Amino acid sequence: MQRVPGVDRGRVVLYALSTCGWCARTKELLTDLGVGFSYVYVDLLAGEERDRVVREVERWNPRVSFPTVVIDEAKVIVGFREEEIREAVGARHSE
Amino acid sequence: MPGIVSDGEVDRLMRDLEAEAEAGGYHLNPDRGFTRDLVRGLLANRERYGYISCPCRLASGDRDDDLDIICPCDYRDPDLADYGACYCALYVTADVESGKRAAAPVPERRPGPAERDRQKEERVAAGRAPGTLKYPVWRCRVCGYLCARNEPPETCPICRVSRDRFERFM
Numbered sequence: 578m579q580r581v582p583g584v585d586r587g588r589v590v591l592y593a594l595s596t597c598g599w600c601a602r603t604k605e606l607l608t609d610l611g612v613g614f615s616y617v618y619v620d621l622l623a624g625e626e627r628d629r630v631v632r633e634v635e636r637w638n639p640r641v642s643f644p645t646v647v648i649d650e651a652k653v654i655v656g657f658r659e660e661e662i663r664e665a666v667g668a669r670h671s672e
Numbered sequence: 673m674p675g676i677v678s679d680g681e682v683d684r685l686m687r688d689l690e691a692e693a694e695a696g697g698y699h700l701n702p703d704r705g706f707t708r709d710l711v712r713g714l715l716a717n718r719e720r721y722g723y724i725s726c727p728c729r730l731a732s733g734d735r736d737d738d739l740d741i742i743c744p745c746d747y748r749d750p751d752l753a754d755y756g757a758c759y760c761a762l763y764v765t766a767d768v769e770s771g772k773r774a775a776a777p778v779p780e781r782r783p784g785p786a787e788r789d790r791q792k793e794e795r796v797a798a799g800r801a802p803g804t805l806k807y808p809v810w811r812c813r814v815c816g817y818l819c820a821r822n823e824p825p826e827t828c829p830i831c832r833v834s835r836d837r838f839e840r841f842m
Contacts, residue, residue, distance in 0.1 A: 594713075594727070594728060594730060596710075596712070596713025596717060596727035597713065597728040598706050598713070598727070598760065598761065600728070601709065631730070641730060642729070642780040643730065655780075656779070
C-alpha cells in the first residue's frame with residue numbers, strides 16, 4: 578500500500594491497476610481533492626500477497642473490477658464515478 | 673507499469689490499432705493522451721503475460737483463462753452498442769468519436785469465474801454435438817462473424833483476432 582498524504586476524510590483506500598486509464602483518473606481526482614488516501618496496484622503484486630489483496634477487493638466488490646474505492650471500510654465506489662467519489666470524501670462541487 | 677515500454681513501441685501499436693480499427697468500422701478513443709496510456713498498458717501486459725489483455729482488467733496470466741479479455745475483448749461490441757465505448761474506452765462508437773455524444777461509464781460485463789467456467793463447458797459441449805450440416809458453423813466471439821468450414825480461420829477476417837476466439841455456432 579502506498580500512501581498519499583492529505584486531508585483526513587476517513588480511511589480512503591483505492592484498489593487499482595497500473596495499466597488502467599480509469600484507475601489513473603481516480604488517483605488523480607483523489608490527489609487533486611487533497612484527500613489523504615492509500616492505494617495499491619494489484620497487477621504489480623505477486624503470489625500470496627496478490628491473492629490476499631484480491632480476496633480483500635472481492636469482499637467489497639465481488640466482480641473484482643478496478644478502480645474500487647473503499648471509504649471507512651463501509652462505502653464502496655466501483656469505477657471512475659467522479660461525483661460519487663467527490664461526495665463520499667466530502668468534497669462537494671467546484672473543488 | 674510505465675517505463676518498460678518505449679514510446680516508439682507505443683506509437684507503432686497505436687498506429688496499427690488505428691488502421692485496423694478504421695478498416696473494420698471501429699474507432700479508437702479520440703482522446704489521444706488517454707488512448708496512448710491504454711496502448712502502453714496493452715504493451716505492458718504483452719510484456720508480462722505474452723498477450724495484450726485488457727489494461728483495465730486483472731489478468732490471471734493463464735492465456736486460456738484470459739482469452740475473453742484479450743483485446744479486442746469478447747465484451748467490446750455489446751459495450752459499444754450499450755454505452756458508446758468499450759470497458760477500458762480504447763474503442764468508441766462513431767458518434768462518440770465525432771463528439772456528438774459522450775460515452776457513458778461502462779459497468780463490468782464479464783461474468784465471474786464460476787459463470788465463465790460454466791459457459792466454457794457449454795461451449796465444449798456445443799462443439800461435440802453431432803451436426804446435420806455439411807459443415808460446422810463457427811462464430812467469432814468478438815465480432816460475431818460466421819463461417820461454415822471444417823475449422824475456424826487462423827485469423828478473423830473482420831476483427832483480426834486469433835482462431836481460439838471462435839466458438840462452434842451450429
